[in-house]
């Protein structure tokens with residue numbers, strides 16, 4: 001696994017409560033969805049539902065999970081796992097807050113070009 005570093009991608013208030021922002025990546029890697037819960041926790045997942053690739057960044061956050069907008073699978077934000085009876089997993093990305101700054105653990109190769117929010 002390549003070395004990773006914490007990279008600031010925006011501010012907490014850029015993300016609506018119970019919503020998400022999408023981050024496109026300079027190297028063409030899959031986009032990342034960064035979620036904010038009602039309690040201001042932050043989580044990040046690859047923006048691709050394990051069912052048929054739906055955009056999780058357009059889903060509704062329910063507690064510590066997100067409902068995919070396409071067919072309603074519920075994906076746990078901390079593990080990326082689909083809740084039963086569905087099965088599958090989306091890759092997680094480590095995320096944390098430093099004050100109100102949102103930080104993601106990204107591969108070193110991506111740090112030269114600062115990632116940023118894009119329209120969801």
Ligand code: FES
Pocket residue numbers: 049050051052053054068069070071072073
């Ligand atoms: S693509 Fe997400 S539930 Fe079908």
